Amino acid sequence: MSTQFDNIQVPYDYIRKKSIAYIERVNVQTTLAPFINNARVLELACGSGFYTYDLREWGANAVVGVDISPVMIEEARRLGYAALATTSSSPTSSDNNENSNSNTVEFIVADCAKPILYPGGPFDLVFAAWLLNHAPDHKSLVDMFRSAVLNLKDGGHFVGITVAPTSDPTAWYEAEAEARPPPEGTGGLLFAKTGDVEDGISVHCYGETEVGRVDIRGWYLRQDVYERAAREAGLKADLRWEITNVPERWLKGEGEGGASLEELRSYEKVPAYGFLVVAK
Template sequence: MASPNQQYDAIVTPYDYVRGSTIALIERLDVCTILQPLISGADVLELACGSGFYTYDLVARGSRSVVAVDISAHMLDKAQEMGRSMGIKTGVTFIQSDCVIPDRYEGGPFDVVFGAWLLNYAPDHEGLINMFRTVALNLKDGGTFVSVTLPPSSNPIESLNAEASARPEPDGSGYLNYKHIKNVDYGIFFGVHAETPFGKLYFECYHLTQDIIEEAAMEAGLEGRVEWRKTNIPDSFFEKNPPGGATSREMETYLTVPAYGILIITK
């Protein structure tokens, strides 16, 4: 698999297009609802910030400070460009770094650590532990880690097959289609592809089992309460022509086959 840096440097514009899909907008609402009571007046660390999809929501919803980290220089450039276009000049510090390598970031410890689509790049148990060590090193005692990732599952290949069956090509889940590449210890390695007006999108990641994710978090020092939530669709999105272009058929599938999970852990 290409490194996350190599993968995302090449696909910034198609990636941003896909993040405007209906299910991505639903994910954003879901996440912001969870984060809102946690981030008012808080110091927040955002891991795998990408092109800033969530970064400025963290600012707008009352955080005291945001440190946003990503491995991709191109993604960070895009995130900073977004801030300039919004007229936001303060409140966010960007750092280029690999979240898989445990490290303490300037500005910590933090009240909240947030990471969207981070854990799915851990190839194995050890990779998960290292990601969670980064979280544990930077999170205050009593602080909260919130992460968007793949739906929690004891059988990742079954989860992927259900996704492909419920939301087949070409539309998939918000334009994204998953294809199994191989089995790995505790899960699967798979490719994600989409066709967009700005070119093809392709990247690779992992879906590891729920129990190995929770075990790794505990081994890394996150020993507090663990909670999982799954895709939550607001009633307004079942109305005709929801924002983002999803069909009514696609919307109905999310009721039985979730597109994402949200992991919440208290340190």
């Protein structure tokens, strides 16, 4: 997994400037709002920091970001240094600026698919954007969830962005292909089913950009597999799913990213992603 993300950092970040990524960000902020104020957050699969500094702005006291790709982590750190430099040069900044990223954001290169105890815990919230879709089966999912459980306080929450919940991943794949065909697909990304596995399907996510090609291999497992794995790992309290919600300003043509109204409307029928929210 490390190699595929080392090779796509620049085009992947380019793709994350499409409308569906901005919409995802709004959905993430809404979903995390009940849990994030003054929280210590562990961010698994942080990538190049797409959410890391937002988590601080949204109220987290501290964030530890973890990713398997050293290239992604290097870019995440660079963004933090740039933000800190801008803050430090501001006429209104000070050494005691409580909004500074200094000493409140840390990055670690590690395999999020393995249960590891990270420094800075226990955490109030474990957030994982697009991690669970890299689990090929139930056992791998259990290990990912165990990483969350190992680092969570009792009563803490896990929030993961992954594929939209369904009992039939093949049917979703076919519906997505019909709803968002080439060349744009889902925010510049297209999906190809590459095979059947015991708990769902394997998929290839790809897209061409002005700065290179995105190629990601992953899996789309059934909803019940995610839920059983979370419970087996030790996330025993409240569990719920949420799906893509397109804010009204995008439907009015006022949102970022340039998506057509046709694409935006398609997310109401075939969601682009789901949120799994579960408490320890």
